[in-house]
Amino acid sequence: MDTIKEIIQTLHNAGDAEIAKHSSRFFKSGPGEYGEGDKFLGIRVPVIRQFAKQFKCSDLETLSALLDSDWHEVRLLALVILSEQFKKASPPVRDDIFAFYLAHTDRINNWDLVDCSAHIIVGGHLVEADKTILYTLADSISLWERRIAMMATFTFIRANQLEDTIKLAELLLKDKEDLIHKMCGWMLREMGKRDVQRLKAFLDKHIQTMPRTMLRYAIEKLPKEERQDYLTR
DNA sequence: GCAGCTTATGTT
DNA sequence: AACATAAGCTGC
Numbered sequence: 712m713d714t715i716k717e718i719i720q721t722l723h724n725a726g727d728a729e730i731a732k733h734s735s736r737f738f739k740s741g742p743g744e745y746g747e748g749d750k751f752l753g754i755r756v757p758v759i760r761q762f763a764k765q766f767k768c769s770d771l772e773t774l775s776a777l778l779d780s781d782w783h784e785v786r787l788l789a790l791v792i793l794s795e796q797f798k799k800a801s802p803p804v805r806d807d808i809f810a811f812y813l814a815h816t817d818r819i820n821n822w823d824l825v826d827c828s829a830h831i832i833v834g835g836h837l838v839e840a841d842k843t844i845l846y847t848l849a850d851s852i853s854l855w856e857r858r859i860a861m862m863a864t865f866t867f868i869r870a871n872q873l874e875d876t877i878k879l880a881e882l883l884l885k886d887k888e889d890l891i892h893k894m895c896g897w898m899l900r901e902m903g904k905r906d907v908q909r910l911k912a913f914l915d916k917h918i919q920t921m922p923r924t925m926l927r928y929a930i931e932k933l934p935k936e937e938r939q940d941y942l943t944r
Numbered sequence: 945g946c947a948g949c950t951t952a953t954g955t956t
Numbered sequence: 957a958a959c960a961t962a963a964g965c966t967g968c
Contacts, residue, residue: 737951737964756953826962893963923946942947 715776718766722785725762726752738783738821745854745890746821754784756823763791771811778818790824794831809836813844816856822890829859834866842867842875849879854888861894868901876902877913884920896928903932918944 731753740749769777769792777789797808812819812832819825837845848860861883864876880895903910914921914929918941921929930938 739964822963890963897962927947 715773718762718769718773718777718788719780719782719785721762721765722752722754722782722788725754725758726784728753730755734783738823745888749783749821750781752782752784756787759784759788760791762788763795767792767795771807775811775815778815783821783824786818786820787824787827790819790828794828797832797835805836808832816853816859819859820855822855822858825855825858825862829862830865833859833863837863838866838870838872845875845879846882849882854890857883857886857888857891858894861891861898864898865901868898868905871905873902873906873909877909880913880925881917884917884922884925886922889922889924892922892924893928896925899925899929900931903929907933914941 731751734751734753735749738746738749738751740746740751766788769789774789774793777785780786780789793808793812797805800808809832812828819828833845833848845860845863848856851857851860861876861879864879867873867875876898880899883891883895886892886895899910899913910929914926918926926941930941933941
C-alpha cells in the first residue's frame with residue numbers, strides 16, 4: 712500500500728520548474744483568473760498517466776486526500792486513477808465512484824480536471840440512468856460544475872442520445888464564462904456529427920443570441936459556405 | 945471582438 | 957505517422 716506522502720513525494724520528484732511556470736500561466740492561476748491560486752509541479756500529462764498506472768489501486772480515502780492537495784497535478788493524478796477505476800468497476804462500485812466524484816467537485820477546479828473525467832464518470836453513470844442531476848449541475852454557481860454537466864453529455868452523444876446536449880446548451884446560452892461557451896460549442900459540434908439537421912435547427916433558432924465562440928466551435932465541421940453563412944447572419 | 949495560429953495531448 | 961481536439965495567444 713502506497714501512502715499518500717509517498718505518492719505526493721513521487722510527483723514532487725518528477726516536477727520541472729520550467730513546465731510548472733508555463734502551466735501556471737496556461738491554466739490561469741493569477742489573481743482574478745479562473746484558476747486563481749492553483750500551484751503546479753510541472754509534470755506533463757503522459758507522465759501523470761504513467762503514475763496513474765503505478766498507483767491504480769489507491770482507495771477512495773487515498774484519492775480524497777490527493778484531491779485535497781494544493782498541487783494541480785496531484786489532483787489530476789487522483790482523477791485519472793478514479794476514471795480508470797470507474798471504467799473497470801462493477802455497477803455498485805461505479806455508484807460509489809460517481810457519488811464520490813460529485814462530493815468532490817470543489818476540487819475538480821480547472822478545465823483539464825473536468826475534461827479528463829466528467830464524461831467518463833458522470834457521463835458513464837448517467838447514460839443509462841435518470842439525468843435530472845445534470846440540470847442541477849448546469850444551474851450551479853460553480854463554473855466547473857456547469858462544465859461537468861455539459862462534458863458528461865459527450866458520453867450520451869456517443870450513445871446517440873442527443874437531447875440533453877441541446878437542452879443544456881439552451882440553458883447555458885447566456886452563461887457569462889468563455890469556458891462554458893467553448894464547451895457548449897464543442898458538444899454541439901460533436902452532436903452535429905451524429906445529426907447535422909439537429910445542429911442546424913439549434914443554430915437557426917439561437918443564432919441571434921448565441922455567444923460568438925459557441926457558434927464558431929459549433930459550425931467548425933460544416934462546409935465552408937454554410938460556415939460563412941452562419942457567421943454573416 | 946473576431947479569425948486564425950501555436951502547443952500539448954489523445955486516438956487511430 | 958497522421959489526424960483531431962483542447963486551450964491560450966496574436967494581429968487585424
